[in-house]
Amino acid sequence: MDDFKMPKVKLGATVYWHGDADEGSPPMLALVTERGEKGINLAIIPPGSYNIQPMSGVPHADDPRVQKLLDRDAGCWQHIAEWEAKQPVPSVPKKEMAKS
Numbered sequence: 001m002d003d004f005k006m007p008k009v010k011l012g013a014t015v016y017w018h019g020d021a022d023e024g025s026p027p028m029l030a031l032v033t034e035r036g037e038k039g040i041n042l043a044i045i046p047p048g049s050y051n052i053q054p055m056s057g058v059p060h061a062d063d064p065r066v067q068k069l070l071d072r073d074a075g076c077w078q079h080i081a082e083w084e085a086k087q088p089v090p091s092v093p094k095k096e097m098a099k100s
Contacts, residue, residue, distance in 0.1 A: 006060045007079065009040060016083045017044050021072040023061050027083055030055075038063075040077060 009015065009032050016027035034041035036057070044053040059066050061076040 004063050004065070006038065006040075006063065007082075009035060009077075009079070011035060014080065015042070015077045016080055017042055017055065017058065017075050017077050018061065019075045021059075021061075021066045021074075021076040023076070023078070023083075023086070027078070030077065038065075039074070042077065 011032055011034070013032045015030050015032060017030040018025050018027055028044050028046055030042040030044040031052075032040050033043050033054070034056075039057040039059045042055045042058050044055055046053060055074055058074045058077050061078045061082070063076070066072075066076050
């Protein structure tokens with residue numbers, strides 16, 4: 001039985017989309033165009049492009065089904081703050097800290 005509950009997301013919210021459901025890949029900015037219980041529809045904005053790429057049925061990155069899906073073309077999505085929280089904090093050399 002699937003107990004995963006997708007995080008709430010508002011229609012029109014800006015989120016990050018990861019192609020091939022790989023959180024290690026650079027994220028692309030996307031707008032939520034429709035919400036469902038198991039996934040959302042997105043308008044993905046590729047870097048350097050004026051066109052959008054529609055994507056349907058995109059699961060959340062923490063959904064256990066993501067790693068089991070054979071077809072990962074839909075990718076996965078995360079709230080921007082979720083992705084940022086998982087990024088390593090760059091260390092600042094002590095010399096630079098003293099200049100601040």
